[in-house]
Amino acid sequence: MTVEPLSSLDRSTLRERSLAALRSAITSGGYRPGDHLGEVELASHLGVSRGTVREALRHLQQEGLVTAGNRGMLRVNRLSATEVRELFKVRAALEGLAVTEIINSPRRQEAADTLRHALQDLGSGDFADRVEADLGFHLLLCRLAGNSMLVEAWRALEGRIRVTIMNGDAEGSPVMMAGDRHAPIIDAIESGELATALSVVEEHMAAAADHFAAADDAV
Amino acid sequence: MTVEPLSSLDRSTLRERSLAALRSAITSGGYRPGDHLGEVELASHLGVSRGTVREALRHLQQEGLVTAGNRGMLRVNRLSATEVRELFKVRAALEGLAVTEIINSPRRQEAADTLRHALQDLGSGDFADRVEADLGFHLLLCRLAGNSMLVEAWRALEGRIRVTIMNGDAEGSPVMMAGDRHAPIIDAIESGELATALSVVEEHMAAAADHFAAADDAV
DNA sequence: AGGGTGATGACTGTCGACAACCGTCACCAT
DNA sequence: ATGGTGACGGTTGTCGACAGTCATCACCCT
CATH class of the missing domain: 1.20.120.530 (GntR ligand-binding domain-like)
Structure with missing residues (x-):
């Protein structure tokens, strides 16, 4: 429950807002390194579809905030x-x-x-x-x-x-x-x-x- | 018709193979800078769903190979x-x-x-x-x-x-x-x-x- | 008791469909 | 002729559902 529903009234796409919300939640410590980020859970928290958070997660993966664990599951990254x-x-x-x-x-x-x-x-x-x-x-x-x-x-x-x-x-x-x-x-x-x-x-x-x-x- | 259908027998996901195919098609000159990359057309050429090529395109956008044009349409990027x-x-x-x-x-x-x-x-x-x-x-x-x-x-x-x-x-x-x-x-x-x-x-x-x-x- | 084994649940991978948006163009009224 | 206007086609944004896969765990056979 550390990511909050999207409620802003801006005109950006849901994908962009989900991306920003997730990035903010991770960098602000809402999720700790190693935490598993489930698509369904995040989707329901954000109030968007799974595909939408999926794209956001992939973006974050490319940014290095999130890393792939077993079986394609994504976890919050931590640098050694x-x-x-x-x-x-x-x-x-x-x-x-x-x-x-x-x-x-x-x-x-x-x-x-x-x-x-x-x-x-x-x-x-x-x-x-x-x-x-x-x-x-x-x-x-x-x-x-x-x-x-x-x-x-x-x-x-x-x-x-x-x-x-x-x-x-x-x-x-x-x-x-x-x-x-x-x-x-x-x-x-x-x-x-x-x-x-x-x-x-x-x-x-x-x-x-x-x-x-x-x-x-x-x- | 410059991107070829995925036919390899490897076990990587369709998303990864689509990504590789698109990247290769772009960097090899199959698409010229400024060309519009339509999701439906690419999807049908690659033989995958729109959502799958969509993720691949977003990845390429983050890589800088593809840039956003009007109304979220993606074009092949060219550096000045x-x-x-x-x-x-x-x-x-x-x-x-x-x-x-x-x-x-x-x-x-x-x-x-x-x-x-x-x-x-x-x-x-x-x-x-x-x-x-x-x-x-x-x-x-x-x-x-x-x-x-x-x-x-x-x-x-x-x-x-x-x-x-x-x-x-x-x-x-x-x-x-x-x-x-x-x-x-x-x-x-x-x-x-x-x-x-x-x-x-x-x-x-x-x-x-x-x-x-x-x-x-x-x- | 121990090890194999099948059911089970929770994920992700992938798909097809609907909705909204915008540019285009034909058409009509002035 | 020209300006406005409405329908149309194409494209992306978003969604919900199905299928496949892997870990877990209870259970049965020996």
Whole structure:
């Protein structure tokens, strides 16, 4: 009963709304890693047909939030400590490209301002809000690079990033996402020092990897 | 009539086989960019239900091979010249990470040997075979890095890479995929010179980007 | 008691049908 | 001739039902 019926009045399709509802339910911890996601149960909870939730589940599977268990049954995915470290290494590579592109762009200063503005959302709200702000910041970083394929690649990992962060402990994570951690990235972009910016991003990701990989092992 | 009925005797699900058939039909040029992919027509050609091809199409949409047109109708995607350049920049970042990981690994020599062995497939067969060998080489590069998330990220772009290459001219592309182009990557890995390896990969991708972006504009 | 075995239940895989939507086009009134 | 309008065809969105499959478990035979 952790997924709520669709009741919004928007004009998007039931499939899209079911997808969003399921994704939200999983990343917000409504379902724990390893939980079995039955099509019939979800369908009845969401108030839609099985085929509709089926498509949504397949989408989530491609996003990496859900993984196939025995006999095609789907379970909520959980990344191992190793995978978490791998994930953040890839993020470092992608976001390293992002800062490279931004620094080499003539709109560098404008981008830095936009990022600094986005930093303000990082300090307020509850845990989920901060996670949202953190992911929003990094996604914005990719967007400002002006490389649509980079955004696509980042989004392909977004689901996995989300579950990893949300599964982390809610006590230690805030410090992980504090503005202090992100400000150096902006500073480096602003000053145009590419090498510094790259190492800052690298370090940011390495620290996050250690943090979440440790939390992952504990469970 | 460019997609053929499923007649294989394997035990995979109809959805998986339809997915493979559609992907193959698109990447092999059976459908041209912009072509409308009607669910009913594909279903009848493949000999399966609409719901089944529907799931396959959604999968392909997430892969980027297919894009949504008006009223939810799906068309074969085509990347613009700009997107092609963006795509290869992301590849450079990802495969740059791959060579970094390989060089820092104790199994560096073994990886180099494996790669060199894979190079042999690059010089034979028809155009499609060579494309397959080329993509196989680069995927292998990512795999040898031992980073599963890197492989995931690369695969997320694989479809777009495929259509881009297959849409290129079959005359100029072989030289693009010649063994000479890839051997320097292996040499750099073998010698352990990280900086050299990175610049080689960067250059490899930049050359490919120019090549395919130009071909893209011509159409 | 132990091991094979058949019923059972809960899933997913797949299908065909209905409904809603939108573009198109012929047709009519002005 | 032109603008509006209504029917029509094609396409996707969504649904409910049937069939196949696998794990579980009680049960029977030895």
